Amino acid sequence: MTNHLRDLREQEKQRIILERDITLAHEAQQYLYPRFAPVLCGAEVCGITAPARIVSGDLYDFFPFDDNTVGLLCADVSGKGMSAALMMAHLQAVAHGRMMVPEQPSARPSRSALAAMLNRDLYGRFGDNRYATMFYGEYDTSTRLLRYVNAGNCPPILISTTGEVTQLLDGDLPIGLFSEMTYQELGITLSRGSAIVVYSDGLIDALNLKGEEFGEERLVSYCKLLPKGASAAAICTLLSQRVAEWSAGAEQFDDTTLLVLAVN
Numbered sequence: 001m002t003n004h005l006r007d008l009r010e011q012e013k014q015r016i017i018l019e020r021d022i023t024l025a026h027e028a029q030q031y032l033y034p035r036f037a038p039v040l041c042g043a044e045v046c047g048i049t050a051p052a053r054i055v056s057g058d059l060y061d062f063f064p065f066d067d068n069t070v071g072l073l074c075a076d077v078s079g080k081g082m083s084a085a086l087m088m089a090h091l092q093a094v095a096h097g098r099m100m101v102p103e104q105p106s107a108r109p110s111r112s113a114l115a116a117m118l119n120r121d122l123y124g125r126f127g128d129n130r131y132a133t134m135f136y137g138e139y140d141t142s143t144r145l146l147r148y149v150n151a152g153n154c155p156p157i158l159i160s161t162t163g164e165v166t167q168l169l170d171g172d173l174p175i176g177l178f179s180e181m182t183y184q185e186l187g188i189t190l191s192r193g194s195a196i197v198v199y200s201d202g203l204i205d206a207l208n209l210k211g212e213e214f215g216e217e218r219l220v221s222y223c224k225l226l227p228k229g230a231s232a233a234a235i236c237t238l239l240s241q242r243v244a245e246w247s248a249g250a251e252q253f254d255d256t257t258l259l260v261l262a263v264n
Contacts, residue, residue: 032092037232038064042141042192042264045070046232048240049257057084058200058255059092063099065108068142071099074153074259075134076200087126094121111136115149115175115183122176131176135198139261146196146261147187151175154201154216157223161193165223167216193229195262197239202254206247214246232262
């Protein structure tokens with residue numbers, strides 16, 4: 001009995017240490033997400049994320065290059081928990097290293113080149129069959145042109161000035177699956193009052209208590225009901241509330257992320 005009690009005390013000690021380490025990892029990860037959205041003339045951006053566990057494999061970030069141009073990154077690393085969180089942090093660090101070159105802004109790679117670079121870096125680094133879906137775009141407020149790459153991420157949703165909703169279906173494979181990949185750069189000019197909604201698959205995969213998925217159709221229908229000219233923050237809040245209401249009481253099994261660009 002004495003040995004059994006000693007083992008129980010040791011297990012409890014290890015459990016406390018593990019919980020403390022995970023809590024510290026969660027606190028550290030919060031600093032990887034943007035503390036503030038960049039201020040733009042004629043546009044707004046907002047992002048929101050919720051981990052399924054204490055730490056997340058989802059990522060969103062902003063790259064304020066100059067007064068007119070901002071980079072928008074949304075990525076979803078395969079897997080969950082601590083391993084996915086470490087992989088996410090690595091992906092973000094490499095992306096920053098490639099894109100944020102203050103002394104040489106002309107050295108910044110194109111959107112398609114960045115995706116190819118990240119693909120090569122990720123391939124095999126974290127073992128076989130580890131990959132990430134990713135949306136990366138750059139929006140120029142002076143031209144209202146969004147140039148982007150979609151590497152296996154969910155189709156972004158375009159909300160027009162009149163409230164019409166369109167899924168932007170074109171895209172390529174996720175990064176990290178193959179050693180060499182080329183990625184197609186896409187582009188769209190946004191009208192004033194329009195918005196782009198980017199999201200991870202955890203949002204549409206969210207289940208209710210009956211085991212039913214939230215789904216793309218439901219997300220599109222809620223986008224149609226958004227107030228015309230809604231701000232990026234309002235769109236993030238309203239859509240995340242709809243998902244939370246749908247999945248209330250059910251266990252969240254995947255990380256969820258929303259990133260919105262609204263033109264005003």
